[in-house]
Amino acid sequence: MSHHDWLAIFLTLKLAGLTTLILLIIATPLAWWLANTPWRGKPFIEALVALPLVLPPTVLGFYLLIAFAPSSPLAQFWFGITGDNLAFSFSALVIASVLYSLPFVVQPLQSGFQQLPKALLETAASLGATSLDRFTSIVVPLCRSNFLVAITLGFAHTVGEFGVVLMIGGNIPGRTQVLSIALYDRVESLQYSAAHWLAGGLIAFSFIVLCAVYRLNRTPGIAIALSGNASTKARA
Amino acid sequence: MSLLLSLHLQRDEFRLDIDTAIPGTGITAICGPSGSGKTSLLRCIAGLDRAPTGMVQFSGTDWQTEAHFLRCEKRGIGLVFQDAQLFPHLSVTANLRYAQKRQFRSAGPSFAEICDWLQIQPLLNRGVNKLSGGERKRVAIARALLRHPQLLLMDEPLAGLHDAARDQMMDVLQTLPQHLNLPIIYVSHSFHEVSRLADHVLLLENGQLIAEGGLVELSSRLDLPLSRQQDAGAVLIASVYSHDQEYQLSTLRLDANHQLSINQIPAAPGRQLRLFVAARDISISLEAPRQSSILNILSCTIDTLDGDTAQHNAMNPQVTVRLSVGDQYLLARITRKSRDRLNLQVGQQVFAQIKTVALVNEYGVAS
Numbered sequence: 352m353s354h355h356d357w358l359a360i361f362l363t364l365k366l367a368g369l370t371t372l373i374l375l376i377i378a379t380p381l382a383w384w385l386a387n388t389p390w391r392g393k394p395f396i397e398a399l400v401a402l403p404l405v406l407p408p409t410v411l412g413f414y415l416l417i418a419f420a421p422s423s424p425l426a427q428f429w430f431g432i433t434g435d436n437l438a439f440s441f442s443a444l445v446i447a448s449v450l451y452s453l454p455f456v457v458q459p460l461q462s463g464f465q466q467l468p469k470a471l472l473e474t475a476a477s478l479g480a481t482s483l484d485r486f487t488s489i490v491v492p493l494c495r496s497n498f499l500v501a502i503t504l505g506f507a508h509t510v511g512e513f514g515v516v517l518m519i520g521g522n523i524p525g526r527t528q529v530l531s532i533a534l535y536d537r538v539e540s541l542q543y544s545a546a547h548w549l550a551g552g553l554i555a556f557s558f559i560v561l562c563a564v565y566r567l568n569r570t571p572g573i574a575i576a577l578s579g580n581a582s583t584k585a586r587a
Numbered sequence: 588m589s590l591l592l593s594l595h596l597q598r599d600e601f602r603l604d605i606d607t608a609i610p611g612t613g614i615t616a617i618c619g620p621s622g623s624g625k626t627s628l629l630r631c632i633a634g635l636d637r638a639p640t641g642m643v644q645f646s647g648t649d650w651q652t653e654a655h656f657l658r659c660e661k662r663g664i665g666l667v668f669q670d671a672q673l674f675p676h677l678s679v680t681a682n683l684r685y686a687q688k689r690q691f692r693s694a695g696p697s698f699a700e701i702c703d704w705l706q707i708q709p710l711l712n713r714g715v716n717k718l719s720g721g722e723r724k725r726v727a728i729a730r731a732l733l734r735h736p737q738l739l740l741m742d743e744p745l746a747g748l749h750d751a752a753r754d755q756m757m758d759v760l761q762t763l764p765q766h767l768n769l770p771i772i773y774v775s776h777s778f779h780e781v782s783r784l785a786d787h788v789l790l791l792e793n794g795q796l797i798a799e800g801g802l803v804e805l806s807s808r809l810d811l812p813l814s815r816q817q818d819a820g821a822v823l824i825a826s827v828y829s830h831d832q833e834y835q836l837s838t839l840r841l842d843a844n845h846q847l848s849i850n851q852i853p854a855a856p857g858r859q860l861r862l863f864v865a866a867r868d869i870s871i872s873l874e875a876p877r878q879s880s881i882l883n884i885l886s887c888t889i890d891t892l893d894g895d896t897a898q899h900n901a902m903n904p905q906v907t908v909r910l911s912v913g914d915q916y917l918l919a920r921i922t923r924k925s926r927d928r929l930n931l932q933v934g935q936q937v938f939a940q941i942k943t944v945a946l947v948n949e950y951g952v953a954s
Contacts, residue, residue, distance in 0.1 A: 470668055471672055471675075473633075474668060474674075476635070476658070476660045477635075477731070478660075478685060478686045478734050479686075479690070479691060479734060480660060492676045
């Protein structure tokens with residue numbers, strides 16, 4: 352594999368890692384709010400979050416391209432605080448990936464939070480746990496598998512992203528050329544052996560990650576949590 | 588030290604209006620049929636729900652006022668839910684440690700003492716989903732006590748338990764006040780449970796407080812729905828007077844003139860006991876029966892006849908009669924036919940023959 356291929360792999364992992372981290376910070380409170388709010392406008396927000404699931408990535412890419420153009424208010428605001436151009440930058444890729452992968456992180460978390468028995472949290476409160484304490488001591492361990500799924504999907508989906516990156520990233524090795532684009536490049540220029548290394552490597556990587564997740568998920572988590580509660584209800 | 592409540596809450600069709608003061612010692616039962624607002628009231632006391640208009644004050648500290656609402660985690664309460672709500676990702680010990688780590692105050696019983704009272708020592712190393720219903724509840728109570736709360740709240744701690752587990756649980760609950768110097772509020776729909784455990788009772792119906800007072804007083808009031816229940820009866824306070832070794836009987840005194848015999852119990856003379864006499868276990872006669880196998884015959888005065896207070900019972904084949912014995916009361920359920928045949932009148936002297944006297948504290952049932 353060439354130096355460019357390694358750069359693309361490294362850049363992809365960096366993009367997916369950073370995107371997943373940002374998504375966890377944004378999506379956790381958003382999913383918690385969606386799971387608990389009695390607000391009637393909730394379906395509107397849910398639909399907005401889910402849009403990237405149904406839209407062709409090029410649609411999102413097109414609007415982001417416009418938003419990131421140097422003359423746009425967003426790009427100028429960005430230039431004002433960072434001194435960098437947003438167009439064809441790594442930062443633009445991160446912003447785009449966060450938007451594009453948002454539903455893949457929000458949805459598993461929201462469903463986990465919704466299934467969590469309220470009375471368990473109320474019990475924890477009665478035992479003196481503040482809301483942050485309740486979140487770390489009860490919610491996170493009981494929704495562990497939901498977090499795992501959210502992280503895996505968020506990461507994998509960012510690694511596999513193509514359309515959006517193609518529209519807004521350009522194809523600058525070491526800056527915006529990610530794995531999927533590099534692969535496309537190799538195929539276009541008929542470098543099939545390099546293409547095999549990239550494509551096969553991606554398959555192996557994804558398979559190993561998924562195996563690890565399923566393996567981890569077999570140890571006690573929400574599965575036991577929920578069956579434990581069901582049996583209590585049956586007895587009561 | 589007491590709990591002052593003024594709570595007003597409207598939720599769809601349901602309205603809760605409670606203004607009362609709950610004593611700062613002993614067990615107070617909140618009793619009423621399902622849907623009467625017992626659990627809503629408990630949740631407002633716990634700080635899990637906020638009645639839009641209301642005031643809650645516990646031993647001088649404001650828990651809720653117009654402007655201020657103290658969150659549940661700051662109230663220093665122990666709360667036991669109906670279905671235990673043990674944390675499923677933690678072992679029994681870890682559930683208990685969870686409370687211990689977040690103790691409200693350092694003074695209080697130790698881990699070992701609490702495990703001992705609730706008989707959960709053998710369960711400590713188990714997973715919570717390997718416990719029976721009764722075991723789960725005992726662990727939940729232990730966990731609430733490890734918080735070292737200043738007020739213990741329990742929502743139907745006996746619901747969903749089979750008879751043996753229920754009896755064991757009652758025994759455990761009965762001994763708690765001896766160990767703990769804190770008020771306990773206990774929600775139950777069953778007056779039978781309440782008569783064993785509570786000192787003070789709040790009776791709820793449709794979100795309204797219909798009566799409150801000492802258990803002994805409320806149990807014999809004919810104007811309350813309690814006296815119309817199938818297993819109605821009166822709670823009496825008696826003290827141990829003497830023991831008859833030959834016949835293995837103990838004599839109890841209600842007062843200087845009234846005594847009862849029960850199967851011998853290992854209690855020292857002078858000790859106060861709580862008794863329950865079911866209304867259907869009493870028959871009334873106008874003369875003292877001389878030749879009867881029934882030992883417990885008390886001379887008493889008819890205080891009230893049920894027909895006086897509840898017109899609807901006119902068509903009932905049975906009536907309930909309240910009899911005064913010294914300064915305490917008995918309830919007797921007899922047929923309307925007997926009432927008319929004996930021509931029973933308020934103020935009349937009669938004799939109550941008592942078939943069964945149940946001892947409702949820790950020694951179980953004796954006759």
